[in-house]
Ligand SMILES: C=C1C[C@]23C[C@@]1(O)CC[C@H]2[C@@]12CC[C@H](O)[C@@](C)(C(=O)O1)[C@H]2[C@@H]3C(=O)O
Ligand SMILES: O=C(O)CCC(=O)C(=O)O
């Protein structure tokens with residue numbers, strides 16, 4: 001992977017070709033959650049792209065803006081103060097290093113554990129009461145959206161009960177994670193025709209990810225033909241993606257989408273992502289309601305705990321699911 005010689009600021013950060021304005025995703029599925037057609041539109045988008053934009057989701061702009069302002073305030077603290085909330089593993093503040101296996105990106109972040117509906121009480125960060133309150137309010141709201149979307153997925157797939165998928169994230173002991181990412185502008189690369197990797201290409205291991213970002217673009221997804229396209233930002237919408245576990249539960253009908261973030265040379269990007277995962281002991285296997293007569297699972301049997309362990313022992317860009325294919 002190319003790294004820029006002589007620019008210590010971006011040392012060890014992989015570089016990417018600058019996004020080309022023509023790469024904007026023109027076919028982006030946009031789903032109105034308040035519309036009766038939402039379940040079918042969601043299932044269709046998950047089958048074609050594993051990704052869609054969600055509007056009319058009902059989360060007040062205030063809830064999103066408050067968390068964004070608190071996050072911006074946190075990330076502008078002196079480095080030594082932020083470092084006191086680290087390291088990121090298992091949960092806390094991290095900078096440039098992603099995971100424990102050598103991945104690097106042009107970002108800093110907070111990785112947080114989520115309990116039944118809010119931040120885990122045991123979660124060490126952040127200590128500021130206003131930030132914690134904003135996190136709790138936002139997490140409770142985004143989690144409800146994730147549940148509504150998973151119910152719509154079941155309806156769109158034509159399976160019963162309606163909570164066949166969502167029950168996995170509402171169950172006792174479900175493994176939910178929340179992440180706030182800050183990608184500072186990467187001035188060192190301005191005008192050089194390349195960009196710093198903010199978050200390298202990967203798929204999310206969980207069932208569902210629900211992302212909201214400020215008005216700075218940078219998120220890209222890979223289409224099924226391998227082409228990378230840029231996702232135009234929209235601070236009022238959520239972007240939903242299918243994770244590896246949901247691909248398995250649907251026996252490959254829904255696609256776990258490969259995505260990455262390219263850092264901007266001028267503007268900072270702030271994103272907040274809810275990752276809905278099941279309980280560690282949950283078996284991840286195609287739902288019987290989705291298997292046609294004589295249809296076999298494409299995957300070996302495993303639990304979320306086993307898959308998570310394999311994922312966390314992998315590099316970001318590794319195709320983790322490949323090891324679980326029959
Ligand atoms: C390199 C890694 C970071 C990651 C754990 C892993 O070993 C591979 C999966 C990565 C990922 C991607 C989605 C989420 O951001 C995340 C929290 C997750 O559950 O899996 C990250 C992990 C991480 O940053 O710890
Ligand atoms: O920050 C973003 O916009 C996306 C980050 C991401 O894909 C992740 O944290 O898993």
Ligand SMILES: [Fe+2]
Nearest residue numbers: 202203204259
């Ligand atoms: Fe991701």
